[in-house]
Amino acid sequence: MRLSTALLIAGLGTAAAFTPASPSTTTAAHKKSALSVASVPRTETSSSVSGSDDWTPDSWTNAVAKQMPVYEDPEELAGAVRELEQVAPLVFAGEVRSLHEKLARVSQGQGFVLMGGDCAESFKEFHVNHIRDNFRVIMQMALVMTFGSAMPIVKIGRMAGQFAKPRSEPNEVIDGVSLPSYRGDNVNKEEFTPEARRNDPNLMVKAYYQSAQTLNILRAFSTGGFADIARLHAWNLDFVEDTAEGSRYRKLAAKVDESLRFMKAIGIDTSSPEFTSVDFYTAHECLLLPYEQALTRQDSTTGKWYDCSSHMLWVGERTRDLDGAHLEFTRGIGNPLGVKISDKCTPDELIRIINTMNPQNIPGKLSIIVRMGAEKLRKNLPELIRAVQREGKAVVWISDPVHGNTRKTDNGFKTRDFDNVRAELRAFFDVHDEMGSHPGGVHVEMTGEDVTECTGGVSSVTDESLKERYNTACDPRLNGSQALELAFLIAERMRLRTGLPPL
Numbered sequence: 001m002r003l004s005t006a007l008l009i010a011g012l013g014t015a016a017a018f019t020p021a022s023p024s025t026t027t028a029a030h031k032k033s034a035l036s037v038a039s040v041p042r043t044e045t046s047s048s049v050s051g052s053d054d055w056t057p058d059s060w061t062n063a064v065a066k067q068m069p070v071y072e073d074p075e076e077l078a079g080a081v082r083e084l085e086q087v088a089p090l091v092f093a094g095e096v097r098s099l100h101e102k103l104a105r106v107s108q109g110q111g112f113v114l115m116g117g118d119c120a121e122s123f124k125e126f127h128v129n130h131i132r133d134n135f136r137v138i139m140q141m142a143l144v145m146t147f148g149s150a151m152p153i154v155k156i157g158r159m160a161g162q163f164a165k166p167r168s169e170p171n172e173v174i175d176g177v178s179l180p181s182y183r184g185d186n187v188n189k190e191e192f193t194p195e196a197r198r199n200d201p202n203l204m205v206k207a208y209y210q211s212a213q214t215l216n217i218l219r220a221f222s223t224g225g226f227a228d229i230a231r232l233h234a235w236n237l238d239f240v241e242d243t244a245e246g247s248r249y250r251k252l253a254a255k256v257d258e259s260l261r262f263m264k265a266i267g268i269d270t271s272s273p274e275f276t277s278v279d280f281y282t283a284h285e286c287l288l289l290p291y292e293q294a295l296t297r298q299d300s301t302t303g304k305w306y307d308c309s310s311h312m313l314w315v316g317e318r319t320r321d322l323d324g325a326h327l328e329f330t331r332g333i334g335n336p337l338g339v340k341i342s343d344k345c346t347p348d349e350l351i352r353i354i355n356t357m358n359p360q361n362i363p364g365k366l367s368i369i370v371r372m373g374a375e376k377l378r379k380n381l382p383e384l385i386r387a388v389q390r391e392g393k394a395v396v397w398i399s400d401p402v403h404g405n406t407r408k409t410d411n412g413f414k415t416r417d418f419d420n421v422r423a424e425l426r427a428f429f430d431v432h433d434e435m436g437s438h439p440g441g442v443h444v445e446m447t448g449e450d451v452t453e454c455t456g457g458v459s460s461v462t463d464e465s466l467k468e469r470y471n472t473a474c475d476p477r478l479n480g481s482q483a484l485e486l487a488f489l490i491a492e493r494m495r496l497r498t499g500l501p502p503l
Contacts, residue, residue: 100364149495157282233253239485248492313337341384421486451472
């Protein structure tokens with residue numbers, strides 16, 4: 001199903017196909033804790049999609065919730081949640097099921113997932129041009145990877161909800177002054193003042209409306225001709241012009257060009273919707289649970305619960321505790337899910353996580369997003385894959401080659417080296433080749449803008465040049481050229497896996 005089916009500006013859409021979790025009507029229900037997100041109202045609801053009788057959209061409040069902001073006013077929090085319970089869904093069940101079907105095929109080796117976008121969205125940087133540039137680079141990457149793999153690419157943006165960010169410490173100390181850590185624009189503000197760092201639940205509402213606008217823009221781009229295959233290839237040729245004569249990038253681009261010319265020569269209409277529009281989905285980390293609970297709706301046609309804030313959600317490395325609130329919430333929703341794991345995850349723990357998040361072992365339901373660094377991945381991933389194979393679990397294996405490769409330069413910039421990102425991705429493919437499993441996707445923090453945040457690659461960013469356009473308020477992102485270079489490298493590797501001759 002196309003993204004365009006229901007992504008209307010909030011308030012102009014219809015939620016007729018959904019029953020929201022019933023909002024609270026008394027203040028007594030909010031007074032469990034004046035300092036905890038557990039003060040979100042409980043609701044009386046039916047059982048979850050997994051068939052569990054003890055799951056409700058707010059049953060997570062009975063578990064330990066890590067990485068959650070402390071709200072000083074429970075009534076203010078409850079008011080923001082009530083408002084979100086009444087707004088239109090951002091995504092609809094049919095779209096979510098469409099993504100699930102595609103991911104099911106990927107889990108069987110019949111596709112590849114491309115997830116990309118900013119580390120964290122912000123209110124300050126919100127602009128149609130920023131969304132356009134990110135969308136464009138993801139489409140360019142997908143075109144190259146489709147040609148290289150000869151299989152469909154499932155395109156998912158870290159957009160329209162990727163605001164919140166986990167933090168190592170609950171407080172930040174500067175010059176002896178301690179204030180709550182900045183947790184993303186849907187929680188508090190970046191400026192280091194008591195007013196800005198106050199955790200404000202009304203920012204969740206603001207994030208919702210920005211997400212609605214983002215989805216509208218994505219809908220227009222995905223169906224309005226911006227994703228025309230000829231246009232994407234022309235942009236890729238611009239990238240290739242900056243590479244050496246005779247490079248593998250030029251060779252691959254030349255083959256794509258030959259294919260497009262051949263299709264036109266035999267009468268294929270490349271202006272038809274199949275060549276000018278795309279299916280595009282959104283995903284974000286399931287972190288701020290009051291927001292996710294408030295946007296959870298029951299599908300009237302199936303009775304299943306869906307988190308309508310996004311098509312897909314993932315649980316991070318810091319919040320995937322088996323008895324934690326985040327796994328409790330996600331186990332009951334019908335959305336495709338992801339979970340990030342590092343070298344700290346044992347095979348036994350991974351199987352228990354899978355059993356919790358996907359107890360019915362439904363193909364396409366769960367993606368394992370691996371973030372370890374190349375060396376640790378080669379050492380630890382084989383045992384994890386072996387355990388999944390032994391237990392007969394259906395999962396999508398996705399590489400996150402950026403998070404395990406972060407370092408700080410001598411001049412204080414947090415960065416990632418393109419060579420290390422490439423090395424982890426190569427290790428990911430090598431291990432799957434050895435294990436006979438399917439490398440199902442890649443998850444990267446990137447932007448379509450010409451930033452200087454990660455070193456290396458064809459853009460030749462160095463430690464010294466990081467300061468020129470270091471714009472991120474969160475983690476460093478691959479710029480457009482680096483992201484596209486990564487896509488060419490993935491395409492080459494996938495080409496070999498499918499038995500096609502090397503370039």
